Amino acid sequence: MILDIIKVFILSLVEGLTEFIPVSSTGHMILVDHFIKLSSNKEFTDSFLIIIQLGAILSVLVYYFPKLWPFSKDKEKNKNIWNMWMKIIVAVLPAVVLGQLFDDILEEKFFNPFTVSLVLIIYGVILIIIESSKKVKVKTRTIQELSFKTAIGIGFFQCLAMVPGTSRSAATIIGGVLLGLERVLATEFSFFLAIPTMFGASAYKIMKSGFNLSGYEVFLIAIGFVMSFIISYIVIKVFLDYIKKHDFKVFGYYRIILGIVMLIFMFVTK
Numbered sequence: 202m203i204l205d206i207i208k209v210f211i212l213s214l215v216e217g218l219t220e221f222i223p224v225s226s227t228g229h230m231i232l233v234d235h236f237i238k239l240s241s242n243k244e245f246t247d248s249f250l251i252i253i254q255l256g257a258i259l260s261v262l263v264y265y266f267p268k269l270w271p272f273s274k275d276k277e278k279n280k281n282i283w284n285m286w287m288k289i290i291v292a293v294l295p296a297v298v299l300g301q302l303f304d305d306i307l308e309e310k311f312f313n314p315f316t317v318s319l320v321l322i323i324y325g326v327i328l329i330i331i332e333s334s335k336k337v338k339v340k341t342r343t344i345q346e347l348s349f350k351t352a353i354g355i356g357f358f359q360c361l362a363m364v365p366g367t368s369r370s371a372a373t374i375i376g377g378v379l380l381g382l383e384r385v386l387a388t389e390f391s392f393f394l395a396i397p398t399m400f401g402a403s404a405y406k407i408m409k410s411g412f413n414l415s416g417y418e419v420f421l422i423a424i425g426f427v428m429s430f431i432i433s434y435i436v437i438k439v440f441l442d443y444i445k446k447h448d449f450k451v452f453g454y455y456r457i458i459l460g461i462v463m464l465i466f467m468f469v470t471k
Contacts, residue, residue: 205239205240205421206421206424208237208238208239209239209249209421209424209425209428210424210428211233211237212230212233212234212237212239212249212250212253212425213253213256213424213425213426213428213429213432214428214432215229215230215233216229216230216250216253216254216256216257216425216429216432216433217256217257217428217429217430217431217432217433217435217436218432218436220254220257220258220370220395220429220433220436221257221261221370221391221392221395221433221436221437221440222368222370222436222440222452223328223368223370223371223374223375223449223452224321224368224371224452224455224456224459225317225320225321225324225362225365225366225367225368225369225371225456226254226257226368226369227362227365227366227369228317228320228321228365228366228367228368230250231312231313231314231317231365232314232317232318232463234246234250235314240418242418244413244414245414245418248407248414248418248422249418249421249422249425251402251403251407252403252407252422252425252426253422253425253426253428253429254399254403254429255399255400255403255426256425256426256427256428256429256430256433257399257429257430257433258395258396258399258400259430260429260430260431260433260434260437261392261393261395261396261433261437262396263430263434264434264437264438265389265392265393268282268285268389269282269286269393269396270282271283271286281344281345284344284345285344285393287349288344288347288349288352289352289390289393289394289396289397290397291349291352291353291356292352292353292355292356292359292390292394293356293359293394293397293398293401294353294356295353295356295357295359295360296356296359296360296363296398296402297401299360299363300363300402300405303363304363304405307363307364311364311365312365314463314467315464315467316364316365316366317365317366317460317463318366318459318460318461318463318464318467319366319460319464320364320365320366320367320460321366321456321457321459321460321463322456322457322460322461322464324366324367324368324371324453324456325452325453325454325455325456325457325460326453326457327453328371328375328449328450328452328453328456329450329453329454329457331375331378331379332448332449332450332453333450337378337379337381338381339381339382339383340381340382341380341381341382341383341386342383342386343386344386344389344390347382347386347390351377351380351381351382352390354376354380355373355376355377355380355382355387355390355391355394356394357376358372358373358375358376358377358379359372359373359376359394359398360372366460369391369395369398370388370391370392370395371449371452373387373390373391373394374387374388374391374449375387375449377390377391384444384445385441385444385445388440388441388444389441392437
């Protein structure tokens with residue numbers, strides 16, 4: 202029991218630390234679970250990895266509640282929030298359509314440590330190249346200025362993250378910046394876009410796999426959910442403060458180093 206709880210804490214810590222920074226939380230979870238093996242019950246492991254992601258997403262809802270709740274006494278504010286939610290829904294549509302079409306194929310072919318390691322390196326290089334190139338002119342500084350066309354463009358960038366190791370936050374934040382969003386706005390929109398994306402993906406996967414778990418397994422999931430929520434809430438604040446003064450190059454270097462180390466390890470232990 203103690204060993205199970207330790208594994209849960211490790212996986213939840215990894216999820217909370219990586220969900221909103223551009224290093225791929227799914228990729229990290231696949232790599233970590235490859236070593237510690239949470240359970241031989243695949244249904245439980247899959248459910249655990251999905252539901253603790255919801256803990257991370259809940260932290261966004263709590264942290265940004267005033268910006269996301271469209272039922273305040275301020276009618277003008279409510280109107281702007283509803284408009285923002287419409288843009289979020291438009292942005293999530295590409296992932297909904299492509300996810301339905303390719304989810305099974307992607308999970309079968311790419312959800313493995315080798316693919317994750319390789320993709321970590323590839324997108325790490327891309328991240329560094331983009332951050333080292335001439336800065337894109339900022340055209341959009343507020344959600345109100347964000348067009349529906351740009352929102353759906355960010356949605357297509359998000360689809361790149363269907364391959365584990367890419368990072369949903371990296372794809373959407375960098376995509377937003379390339380499409381002219383101010384960096385903090387691109388980051389916040391990425392966080393908001395995660396809400397319907399992750400809730401939808403999680404509900405879809407839970408319905409596919411079923412939810413026939415023991416009381417003990419539900420207990421472990423509950424611990425993971427709470428810890429993921431707490432860590433993610435802290436990371437959101439720290440990450441937002443960080444990007445106001447720094448670029449994403451450090452995450453690119455981290456991705457490359459981790460990917461290379463993992464490939465070497467898999468080659469040596471093969």
